[in-house]
Amino acid sequence: MEPRSVGAVRAQTLHFFEPLAFRSGTVLDSYDLVYETYGTLNAAKSNAVLACHALNAAHHVAGYYTEAPDNIGWWDNMIGPGKPVDTEKFFVVGVNNVGGCFGSTGPKSVNPKSGKPYGSSFPVVTVEDWVDAQARLADRLGIASFAAVMGGSLGAMQALQWTIGYPDRIRNAIVVAAAPKLSAQNIAFNEVARQAITTDPDFHGGDYYEHGVVPRRGLRLARMIGHITYLSDDAMMEKFGRALRSDSIQFHFDVDFEIESYLRHQGDKFSEYFDANTYLLITRALDYFDPAAAHDNDLSRAFAAARARFLVVSFTSDWRFAPPRAREIVKALLDNRCDVSYAEIDAPHGHDAFLLDDARYHALVRAYFDGIFERL
């Protein structure tokens, strides 16, 4: 075991009976949220941190499972004893968002009304809906206000939404590899991913569960296209170059290049554990997130209610949510005289950099959390 790991962890489930109203107009009468916690909530309940997941992750943020020691949390390098987010000081919560496929109520869960999986009938969720559900979880855990809500990419959007939707319940927002809304190109990539899934003959309009199949080919393609956007051109070239699987090109359409093999492997792995309907929902939540839309597209007005302090971090080689997108957020926060610090980390890895070890990035988050701890 890595010495600075939170160690063996266990997921917990809470059942919620209060109906959850979605922005789409649909209401979920009851639902489950599965979550994990690390560290100890202090007596004042002031040291709670919420770590929000992005597209393909969930509540398993740090540590490992006794029964699956290789299943290490997705932000384990960031969160743990003595790590940038120190679990000896903070009580960290990870939650699988509603609509997910790792235990929280989602399309593959059984709808108590029909006795069948929700499938295509599961409501389209938004970032706002997720944050509402997270707030309900916080209520149940006795957390009136989070010391910090943090996330990268789509997780960062949730942190932003917390500052807008629940300004009195979040004291710091750590917003990494973020954009205030998707660009046309971002939406275009998501659309290709969704088309890959919905045109798979095994999709059955989203109700594939009852046919005993999964749209594996579609999911695989969706993951492959997504994965390309997470890496920078340079990082991909450095890692794979034009390296071949065999000694020479084979004049066929099967795998010649290492990058092809890598993408296929990523796609295969993903299609075995991820639910296709959840992929559709999550990409749509990304597309729809646009806090400025309700304010004449004025992002500054969108943050008028925000009271939190912000740490905004971007990575130079991230072309999915490039630094200028993060600076849009910073500008809006400055316009509202919010406390904000912004760092542009010179990292080669692309969008995925927010998940990787980078000394400058981690030192910054550590220093920021030290400040949060001093102000607890």
Next chain:
Amino acid sequence: MTGQEEGVLSGRSDFQAIASWIRPDSTVLDLGCGDGLLLKYLEQTRNARGYGIDIADANVLACVKNGVNVIQSDLERGLAGFDAGSFDCVILSQTLQAVRRTEEILLEMLRVGREAIVSFPNFGRWDLRLQIALGRMPISPELPYEWYNTPNVHLFTIADFESFCEEHHIRVIERVALNRGRPVRTFANFFGSLAVYRFEKRH
């Protein structure tokens, strides 16, 4: 005390002068804010609401450690992310001599800030003149570098700055020359080691 340490200390001597010109509760933008200690000082003494700008990773980290707002950005690319008149005061403390696009930065300061404050080492001080007269590039507590490792690219005197302001329709509101931390009453360009100016656009 080495020249370098003395430089750091005398480098802080402009803090008080700057703070005395900042009205309570002002919004302040500090360009090239370094470790953020000036901002911290202004927050503590003037209840200022401040943001720093710096390009260096180490300085951004130092600001976060000091609990000061900092935006990592390259001054040489201007202040495009900042609206006109959005700050009460824009400060450039002991950085002007290290900036390449001097004119643009000073004009940007007066676009974004209603007022601006700069401090800079006075290249006209007598000991520097003497060193040049003796045929060497000058070294002083404020300018502790050798010619080959200096970050400074535009060294200038108090007289140079005054004529710059005149030519660029800048009105000097207040000025003070310091000699190793103490105000210089006469012959500022000869005895002053550090100059601090508060100025605005001439209306």
